[in-house]
Amino acid sequence: MRLTSPSTIKYIMEKYNFRFSKRLGQNFLIDNTTVENIINGSGITNNDNVIEIGPGIGVMTYDMAKIANKIVAIEIDNSLLPVLGETLEEFENIKIINGDVLKLDINKIIEEEFGGKFPKVIANLPYYITTPIIMKLLEENANVTDIIVMVQKEVAERIVSKPSKKSYGVLSVAVQYYAKASTVMKVPRSVFMPQPSVESTVIHLKIRENPPVKLLSKPFFFRVVRAAFAMRRKTLLNTISGGNLGINKEQTKELLSNSNIDSIRRGETLSIDEFALLSNNIYKFVNDVEN
Numbered sequence: 001m002r003l004t005s006p007s008t009i010k011y012i013m014e015k016y017n018f019r020f021s022k023r024l025g026q027n028f029l030i031d032n033t034t035v036e037n038i039i040n041g042s043g044i045t046n047n048d049n050v051i052e053i054g055p056g057i058g059v060m061t062y063d064m065a066k067i068a069n070k071i072v073a074i075e076i077d078n079s080l081l082p083v084l085g086e087t088l089e090e091f092e093n094i095k096i097i098n099g100d101v102l103k104l105d106i107n108k109i110i111e112e113e114f115g116g117k118f119p120k121v122i123a124n125l126p127y128y129i130t131t132p133i134i135m136k137l138l139e140e141n142a143n144v145t146d147i148i149v150m151v152q153k154e155v156a157e158r159i160v161s162k163p164s165k166k167s168y169g170v171l172s173v174a175v176q177y178y179a180k181a182s183t184v185m186k187v188p189r190s191v192f193m194p195q196p197s198v199e200s201t202v203i204h205l206k207i208r209e210n211p212p213v214k215l216l217s218k219p220f221f222f223r224v225v226r227a228a229f230a231m232r233r234k235t236l237l238n239t240i241s242g243g244n245l246g247i248n249k250e251q252t253k254e255l256l257s258n259s260n261i262d263s264i265r266r267g268e269t270l271s272i273d274e275f276a277l278l279s280n281n282i283y284k285f286v287n288d289v290e291n
């Protein structure tokens with residue numbers, strides 16, 4: 001049975017009385033080359049353990065199982081469990097977990113299923129929960145080495161964006177603080193069934209072993225980043241002093257100058273290092289911390 005064939009999906013729909021759920025973002029890949037390119041692009045080897053989020057009918061799971069050491073696939077839709085039982089029956093290195101990835105303790109699964117060895121995460125997810133899932137994995141310090149994920153094209157542009165680009169924003173800084181982000185490939189709408197309304201891009205997040213910059217307070221850093229991007233057309237002098245960070249305009253001017261940042265610059269021009277230096281300087285000032 002070729003899983004990427006539309007006739008296989010039709011067979012599954014009839015045999016299991018399966019109906020696509022729009023709510024669960026069920027757009028299944030029906031193109032072999034795309035599946036191969038995603039898997040090749042992920043660099044999975046026989047040494048790797050993999051967590052797949054949202055296997056669907058198992059198109060990517062099937063091809064990955066031939067390469068990877070072990071796969072744990074997390075699928076929310078229990079009507080797909082008997083389907084996966086049939087499509088993946090020849091493999092002994094796959095475990096299916098029925099659940100909502102947002103509610104699961106990923107590090108516990110990694111400990112129990114892989115003995116603590118850090119896996120790679122692969123996912124082709126519903127677009128509306130891609131960012132919460134990526135941020136959950138990053139912020140909760142999931143013990144994973146890489147995240148290879150298909151996201152809406154525009155979200156991919158924001159995630160991999162560099163300073164001074166229109167797409168550079170809070171999401172770029174938030175993701176790139178935890179990971180090195182790059183684009184793997186673009187994916188047209190035509191390779192899905194049913195076709196989604198947006199174009200997709202596969203991105204690769206290589207998790208950093210150490211953060212790129214030392215922060216005095218991570219929550220405060222993100223408050224400064226959010227303030228800087230809150231009004232994109234305004235200067236840092238205005239966004240930072242108006243950002244409820246506990247400093248007035250004069251103090252902001254001085255702290256920007258101490259951080260070697262021109263106060264007429266806009267937030268979108270700041271690198272992660274500059275955000276870190278600025279937020280550390282403001283944090284020290286408002287908390288009266290000695291240098």
Ligand code: SAM
Pocket residue numbers: 024025026027028029053054055056057058059060074075076077099100101102124125126129
């Ligand atoms: N990987 C398959 C493919 O490429 O054909 C299916 C991709 S489909 C876009 C997304 C899959 O994620 C569906 O199977 C859906 O049921 C599942 N899903 C949706 N929300 C989920 C969640 N919160 N946790 C786990 N799986 C989820």
